[in-house]
Amino acid sequence: MKPRTNMIFFYVVDLLMFSSAVEHGITSLAGVVGGSVTLPDPVLRFGFLSHGRRTVAAVNNRVLEILEDLYKENLRWNQETGHFMITDLQKNHSGVYCVESKRGRVFRSTHNLIVYDSAPTPAVETLNVSLDSCLLLCSVDKLATLSWFRDSQLLNHSISTFSLTITVDKLDLNSTFRCASANPAEEKAVNVNMTQSCRAEREVSSNLEIYLWAITIPIKLTVLIALTAAQAALH
Structure with a gap:
């Protein structure tokens, strides 16, 4: 079984096993074009990051796999803190993100990110x-x-x-x-x-x-x- 297929298989299984995970309310995040934003909830062992209905990345055994080409160059995952960070933000990065942790502290958190143009210099x-x-x-x-x-x-x-x-x-x-x-x-x-x-x-x-x-x-x-x-x- 290929690594990506394996990740998706685990994802489907975990959706069934952990449907009772703690779900946080939606939080608002803001960033500027060319800047970066860190999603506040950590995935330390096994979990997923999704944008809208698409699964963007998966973490398994402290290894990050990026599943969407849009994020190949600018999605980071910190092994120490477990936080996802999106760098070099663009307008098409705006949207609703879901962070899901399936091991350890099990939760699902949702964040609405809006990417703005840089503020003008007065x-x-x-x-x-x-x-x-x-x-x-x-x-x-x-x-x-x-x-x-x-x-x-x-x-x-x-x-x-x-x-x-x-x-x-x-x-x-x-x-x-x-x-x-x-x-x-x-x-x-x-x-x-x-x-x-x-x-x-x-x-x-x-x-x-x-x-x-x-x-x-x-x-x-x-x-x-x-x-x-x-x-x-x-x-």
């Missing part, structure tokens, strides 16, 4: 700077949940959006601000240098105002003197 830009505050915009190139934090405090939050703004008071410039972009499987954040984003630009704006004031005052004085001289000449 970008922050300054929209406006005034004497007492500045307005910042956090944006991403695809829909995500965006959040603004000051230190560990959540300041603003929006689900399924491309952008999110925040107004920062000048008294808070020494605090740590960050914008986070997240989906159910991953979060990416960018810290904001408030000195560069707000204070530096405000100083540039102030310097520009001083410059404009400096060049307009002499012009105004010149016009005023000219008008005064013209009025004196008429008298």
Whole structure:
């Protein structure tokens, strides 16, 4: 009898013998494309992993046999912990997985895995700077949940959006601000240098105002003197 046929034979026999195995509730798992996920329940001696109605792999006498080509390169089984791990996740790895242990601790557990695209990296830009505050915009190139934090405090939050703004008071410039972009499987954040984003630009704006004031005052004085001289000449 070939090894694979032998595995399937044992599988059918065990389904009949251990139909009373402890069955856990469905748990939710999330992963990102290119990442990895570990199924939490261990098979230490003899058991199976299935995806939907297909038996993906079998463990017998601490030896893993992968039965589905989709998992040949990216399914791992840890002999020490008994955990299955799927690496280099792709969207077609999403679905319902069943882990069954037929020896030792007998159980059947079900996990619903959803594989998401990687969360987009947020970008922050300054929209406006005034004497007492500045307005910042956090944006991403695809829909995500965006959040603004000051230190560990959540300041603003929006689900399924491309952008999110925040107004920062000048008294808070020494605090740590960050914008986070997240989906159910991953979060990416960018810290904001408030000195560069707000204070530096405000100083540039102030310097520009001083410059404009400096060049307009002499012009105004010149016009005023000219008008005064013209009025004196008429008298």
